[in-house]
Structures are given as C-alpha cells and as structure tokens.
Amino acid sequence: MLPTLLYGALTAFATGIPCAAEAATREPHIALILPLNSPSFSRHADAVRQGFVAAAKVAGQSAPPIRTYSVNEDTLDVLTVYELAIESGAQLVVGPLTRSGVAALAASNLVTVPTLALNSLEPRSPQPSRLYLFGLAVELEARQIARLAVDDGRRNAFIISDDTALSKRMRQAFLEEFARLGGTTPAEFSFGDDPISLNKLRHASDLDVADMVFLALDFVRARTVRPYLGNSLALYATSQVSAGRPSALAAHDLNLVRFVDMPWLLQPDHPAVMIYPRPQFGDAVDFDRLYALGIDAFRISIELLRQNHDPALDGVTGQIRLTREHQFVRELTAAQFVDGKTVILDGSR
Numbered sequence: 001m002l003p004t005l006l007y008g009a010l011t012a013f014a015t016g017i018p019c020a021a022e023a024a025t026r027e028p029h030i031a032l033i034l035p036l037n038s039p040s041f042s043r044h045a046d047a048v049r050q051g052f053v054a055a056a057k058v059a060g061q062s063a064p065p066i067r068t069y070s071v072n073e074d075t076l077d078v079l080t081v082y083e084l085a086i087e088s089g090a091q092l093v094v095g096p097l098t099r100s101g102v103a104a105l106a107a108s109n110l111v112t113v114p115t116l117a118l119n120s121l122e123p124r125s126p127q128p129s130r131l132y133l134f135g136l137a138v139e140l141e142a143r144q145i146a147r148l149a150v151d152d153g154r155r156n157a158f159i160i161s162d163d164t165a166l167s168k169r170m171r172q173a174f175l176e177e178f179a180r181l182g183g184t185t186p187a188e189f190s191f192g193d194d195p196i197s198l199n200k201l202r203h204a205s206d207l208d209v210a211d212m213v214f215l216a217l218d219f220v221r222a223r224t225v226r227p228y229l230g231n232s233l234a235l236y237a238t239s240q241v242s243a244g245r246p247s248a249l250a251a252h253d254l255n256l257v258r259f260v261d262m263p264w265l266l267q268p269d270h271p272a273v274m275i276y277p278r279p280q281f282g283d284a285v286d287f288d289r290l291y292a293l294g295i296d297a298f299r300i301s302i303e304l305l306r307q308n309h310d311p312a313l314d315g316v317t318g319q320i321r322l323t324r325e326h327q328f329v330r331e332l333t334a335a336q337f338v339d340g341k342t343v344i345l346d347g348s349r
Contacts (some may be wrong), residue, residue, distance in 0.1 A: 004248075005008065009056055012204060014347065020242075025088065026087070026088055026089040026188075027063070027065060027068050027088070027089045028064070028089050028090075028091050029064065029065040029066060029088075029089055029090055029091070029169050029228075030064055030065070030066045030067070030090065030091070030092050030094060030305075031067055031069055031070060031082075031085035031086075031088075031090035031092070031093045031094065031095075031240060031300055032049065032052055032066055032067065032068045032069065032094045032095060033069045033078065033081055033082060033085060033093060033094070033095030033096055033097075033098070034046075034048060034049055034069075034070065034095055034096075034097055035071050035072060035073060035097055035098060035101070036049070036068070036070035036071070037071060037072040038071075038073045038098075039069045040073060041097065041098060043075065043287065044097070044286070044287070044290055045097055047279075047281070047288075047290035047294065048097060048268040048291070048293055048294040048297070049068060049294060050116065050279060050291055050292050050294060051084070051276075051291035051292060051293060051294025051295040051297075051298075052066070052094070052294035052295070052297055052298045053066070053291070053294075054276055054277055054283050054294070054295060054297055055276065055294065055295040055296075055297075055298035055299060055311055058275055058276060058348070059298070059302070062334040064122060064255045064305070065297075067088070067090070067155065069081045069084070069085055069095075070210065071096070071101070071140055073098065073100070073101075074116060075100055075101055075103075075104035075333075078096050078104060078105065079099040079104060079108055081107065081109055082096075082105060083110060084090050085288045086110070086112060087115060087251075090113060091114075091117070091305070092113055092114045092116070092301055092304055092305055093113060093114075093115040093116070094115075094116045094118065094297050094298075094301055095115075095116075095117065095118055095296065096117060096118065096119070096132065096312045097118045098119060098122065099119045099121075101119075102117040102118075102119045102120070102121060102133075103121060103122070103130070106121055106125060106126055106127055106131055107125075107126055107129060110280055111128040111130050111131050112130065113130060114130050114132065114305070115128075115130060115131050115132065115148055116134055116297060116300055116301055116304065116328075117131060117132065117133050117134070117135075117298060118134060118135050118293065119133070119135045119137075120133055120135055120137045120139075120327075121137045121161070122131060127325070127326065128314055129326075130157045132300075132304065132322075132326045132327070132328060133325075133326065133327040133328065134293075134296070134300060134320075134327070134328040135293070135295060136289055136290075136293055136317070136341045138166060138169055138170050138173075138238055138239075138240065139169055139170070139172075139173035140173075140329055140330060141170075141238040141239055142169075142170045142171075142173035142174040142177070142214075142216070142238055143173050143174070143176075143177040143327055144331065144332060145174060145214065145237070145238060145258075145260060146173075146174050146177035146178040146183070146214075146262055147181065147237045148176065148236065148258065148260070148334055149178070149182055149183070149212055149214070149234070149236050150178070150181045150182070150183060150196070152210050152234065153211075153212040154183070154234055155182065155184065155211060156183065156185075156186055157174075157178060157182050157183055157184070157185050157186075157210060157211075157212045157213065157214050158177065158185070158186065158187055158188070158189065158204060158205075158210045158212070158213045158214070158233070159174065159185055159187075159188045159189070159213070159214045159216060160189045160191060160201070160214070160215055160217060160225060161188065161190065161216035161217065162190065162191040162217060162221060163190070165178050166218070166224065166234070167191075167215075167217060167218075168214045168238070170216035170238055171188075171214075171216040174214050174216065176212075186204065186209045186210050187204065187210070189201060189204070189210070190218060191221050191224075191225065193221075193224050195270060198224075198225065199228070200227075201225055201228045201229060202228040202230070204283065205228070205229045205232065205233055206231045206232075210233060211233065211234060212233055212234040212235070212236060213229055213234070213236070214236050214237070215233050215235065215236065215237040215241060215257065216237075216238075217237065217240065218240045218241070219240065219241050219243045219250075219316055220243070222237055222240075222241040222254060222257065223241075223250060223253045223254055225256065227253065228253070228255055231256060233234075233256070234256075234259045235238070235258065236257070236258050236259070237257055237258070237259045237263040237271075238259060238260060238264070239259060239265075239289075239304065241257060241259050242259055242265065242266075242285075242342075243263045243283075243285055244336075247285065251340045251341060251342065252338045252339070252340045253298075254337040255338065255339065256337065256338065257336065257337050257341075258334065258335070258336045258345070259334075259335060259336070259337075260332035260333060260334050260335070261290065261332055261333060261335065262292055262316065262317045262330070262332055262333065263315075263316055263317070263318065263332075263333050264288065264289070264291075264292035264295075264316040264317060264337055264343065265285065265289070265292075265345065266333045266342065267333060272314045272315065272316060275318050276295055279291055289317075292316045292317045293317060295315075295316050296316075296317045297321060299313055299314065299315065300320070303331065308323065309326075315330065317330050317332075317343060318330030318331050318332045318333070319331040
C-alpha cells in the first residue's frame with residue numbers, strides 16, 4: 001500500500017512550464033520531469049515518457065497519479081520546474097534525464113523528496129541523501145564485461161577504442177575494473193579502417209601475449225575490425241555492438257563476439273518483458289532502450305514510495321539492485337553472436 005499517495009490511473013500532462021493555476025492545484029503525485037521541450041532530446045524524452053506511462057497502465061488501479069513536466073536543456077529551467085513540482089505536491093520526482101540537469105540538481109539544495117535521476121553523476125560529485133541514480137550508463141556495461149571475461153578465465157586483454165567520448169568512457173571503465181580483478185592490458189589500439197591499422201590488428205591477434213580483446217566500439221566499427229581478429233582470441237563488447245535486430249550478415253561479421261544487452265531487446269519472450277506493450281521505433285534501437293528505461297523507472301519509483309530499502313527487480317533493462325551510493329545498477333543479459341544468430345549465454349536470466 002502507498003498510504004501517502006492518492007491512488008488512481010490518472011496521468012496529467014503539463015506542456016511546458018505549468019501555469020500558476022496548475023501549480024496551485026496541490027495533489028500528491030509522481031512528477032516526471034523530462035526535456036520534452038528540447039530540440040536535441042525531445043524524441044529521447046518522449047520514448048522514456050511512453051515507457052513510464054505504459055508501465056503505469058499495466059499497474060492499473062495501483063498506479064499513483066503522474067504528472068509530466070516538460071523542460072528544455074537549460075539547467076535553470078530544470079531547477080525551476082523541479083521546485084514547481086514539489087510545490088504542486090510531488091511526493092517523488094523522476095528526472096532529470098540529461099547529465100547536466102542531474103548535476104545541477106545534485107549541486108542544489110532542492111532535493112527534499114525522493115528523486116530518481118535518469119542519468120549519472122561524475123565521480124566524487126555531491127549527491128543529496130534523497131537523490132537516487134538510474135540510467136543506461138555504458139560504464140556499468142564495460143565493468144560487467146570485465147567481470148564476465150575474468151569469470152571466463154581471461155587475464156590479458158587487448159583494447160581497441162576510438163576517439164569518441166563514448167568509446168573513451170567504455171575503455172576507461174573496462175580498464176579500471178579489469179585491473180581491479182587482476183587482469184593486465186599488454187597493448188591498446190586506436191581504431192582505423194585503413195589497411196595499415198587493420199593489418200596491425202591482424203598481426204597482434206597472432207601474437208601469444210593476450211587471451212582476449214575488448215572492443216570499446218560501436219556496431220559499425222566493431223563490424224569493421226572483427227574479420228582481422230581471427231578466432232584465437234576471445235572477443236568482448238558492450239551493447240554498443242548490438243543493433244537490436246541485426247541481420248544475419250551483420251551477426252556473421254561479428255561472429256563469436258560476446259556482449260551484454262538488456263532483456264527488452266535480447267529476450268522478448270521473457271515473462272518480465274512480455275507484459276508491456278512494444279512500440280514501433282523501427283531501427284532506432286536507442287529509443288527502444290529509453291522506452292525500457294521508462295518502464296523500469298516507474299517500477300523503481302513504486303519501490304521508493306514503499307520505502308523499500310533493499311529493492312531488487314527483475315527488470316526489462318536487466319537485474320536491478322540498489323547500491324550503498326543510492327545508485328540502481330543493472331546486470332544485463334550476456335549473449336554471443338554465433339553463426340549469424342544471437343545466443344544467450346548460460347547463466348543469463
């Protein structure tokens with residue numbers, strides 16, 4: 001039971017900053033604060049909103065009222081709307097979605113109710129006691145891959161990365177976790193699709209100095225380098241190599257690459273996944289991931305309202321648990337491309 005919240009299936013949507021009359025209507029609710037007014041993030045935010053609302057509808061009469069508050073990319077706008085949501089009776093806030101918005105909120109003195117931010121903070125950043133973090137941070141995936149590789153008996157890793165911010169974050173997270181677990185990195189390589197760079201990878205894969213390769217790359221670049229790595233080294237990557245619904249040819253190009261991704265994409269027949277409607281985002285797999293994030297954000301919100309101090313969820317984004325740092329972390333499903341198909345590895349869900 002949620003005695004402090006008014007039950008009902010009502011979902012009220014506020015477009016832009018709610019007007020004074022709306023703000024004066026004080027009612028217990030969950031406030032969903034998303035950058036729906038942002039030219040850069042509006043589609044991403046709407047995918048989260050759709051997932052959140054879908055999960056609330058599945059919950060039925062047990063779902064508390066929800067109000068959606070639209071913001072833009074301006075952190076001042078985020079803080080202003082956050083204050084307005086609290087004044088309007090929000091007993092729990094979900095959002096912001098952007099890293100800058102989360103950082104601005106964490107540095108403020110505004111967090112007076114449980115708040116589930118949908119992104120991460122920089123290490124050693126201030127974090128109010130009522131601020132919880134949940135998101136799709138690729139760093140958590142890279143650390144899981146390091147643990148998976150060590151569990152598989154791998155101890156010496158080549159790393160291939162590029163100069164993008166995302167690749168750098170994957171590389172650093174894997175490097176730190178692999179070293180913490182006793183692994184070493186004999187060499188690192190920068191991605192290049194020219195003959196010299198690719199032949200360098202082919203030569204390195206024949207040397208007896210590593211037992212694995214971590215591909216800190218996206219789908220396209222991993223697909224480019226894979227044929228030059230042979231079959232003697234175990235290959236690992238994050239969900240960035242999973243295009244969601246890869247063609248048989250693409251899966252062949254990534255043959256034997258082990259990776260992790262969310263059950264929403266890898267296990268559509270799993271009981272925890274099947275109960276939710278599946279939108280049609282086409283080939284834009286990132287929107288599928290954000291929709292799944294919205295589903296699990298709603299489920300976590302209910303646990304926070306229940307004051308469950310040790311929540312564990314069989315989520316559509318992974319197995320979810322809460323750390324001492326108030327971060328909800330996800331253990332994703334491990335899989336491997338084998339002969340043009342995606343195979344779930346033993347022990348995954």
